[in-house]
Amino acid sequence: MTRKEFIKICGILGLTLPFQSIFSKGSSRISSQEVIIIGAGAAGMTAAYLLNQMGISFKILEAKPTYGGRMKKLEDFTDFPLSLGAEWLSTNTNIFEEIINNPKVKIDIETTRYNPLESSLTWKKRKLRSGIIGFFNDKKFVNSSWLTFFEQYILPSISAYTHFNTIVKTIDYTSEKIKITTDTTEYNCDKVIVTIPVKMMQNRSLDFLPPLPKEQQKAFDTVMVWDGLKAFIEFSEKFYPAFTEFKIRPKKSGQIAYYDASYGQNTDKHILGLFAVGEASSPYLTKNKEELTRYILNELDQMFEQKASSNFIKITVQNWTNEAFIEGTYVYDYEDYRKVEKLGAPLANKVFFAGEAYTNGNNWGFVHTATQSAQAAVLRMFT
Ligand SMILES: Cc1cc2nc3c(=O)[nH]c(=O)nc-3n(C[C@H](O)[C@H](O)[C@H](O)COP(=O)(O)OP(=O)(O)OC[C@H]3O[C@@H](n4cnc5c(N)ncnc54)[C@H](O)[C@@H]3O)c2cc1C
Structure with a gap:
């Protein structure tokens, strides 16, 4: 990659960098670097895509047999893809261009404004009431999903470098070259981007050598990750409004809502979604599928x-x-x-964090901010 190409990439991303310092030792310094990305969710794939554009060699190591992480979707339940995790686009559609970072690419992803206020209710003290339900500035994907976007525009250029069923166990960054190990293999690289979820960090599924700084470890150990589930139910008739939210007090205990998952889709199927997170989700989480079905139908x-x-x-x-x-x-x-700000602090200019919670304390919990944190990590590692 030439200096001109690099500046073009940063320009498209809207980032201003001290280019002089990056290139002072010659661009070959950058392009000879080897980066390993741990995790093939939104952040891992975005980082890989940008590295590929920059001509930097990389590998993604993903524990699961597939990509997507919390953007997982289900194609064969009904006639449009169901987003089992991330479903709403909580920013404007320019984000697609920002991720693709190439004005020559024509983006063909349809979204619709999500405005269920005209048809929303609150379930309070065992009674339905009409009420103001938060505020909605979000969009829904029409007959597609966040993961569809990645499959169409991002994966083709990175899938050859993705190793599935590869569970990373340790990151040893004591020497100049970083050593990354799984149960069977050792990988060496110059920089690593960690995108594994906070809960996996809390479970100590990844060992760092040297260990994380005390403050950072404390932040990992004490942030709260919400439990939760989603369910989708097909009915022969639509008897529910676009959105029904439960009044949960205190609000910190979580969120429960039934919503019309067919909203804005080209379908005549009636699919109701259930979104339940936090402590409030425990009555749903503790049941097997049969018990849960009975519980949900009884509630509805x-x-x-x-x-x-x-x-x-x-x-x-x-x-x-x-x-x-x-x-x-x-x-x-x-x-x-x-x-939250402390979670994603880089280690020794070698280990970088990107993803859902590694957003420098801003706007965590979204796909778009996970992708932005990945771009920021890539650019930061070479400045
Ligand atoms: C129920 C739910 C609803 C949501 N709704 C929305 C929404 O509507 N809109 C929105 O924008 N966001 C939403 N989000 C948040 C969004 O899904 C996440 O912020 C985003 O997908 C996170 O991407 P990521 O790459 O950081 O992490 P992930 O997608 O979790 O990817 C991390 C990857 O790391 C892999 N991994 C873990 N451990 C290892 C290991 N040891 N070795 C190798 N690989 C490993 C995992 O398998 C996974 O693939 C929702 C999330 C959930 C769960």
């Missing part, structure tokens, strides 16, 4: 005059607390930003 029957059981067709459940290599949803909305 009470809310909607017994219409759920009689219209029920089928259900699918995504339990994020039990999901291997993720084990939770995201750092809870009410966490102290000063603590």
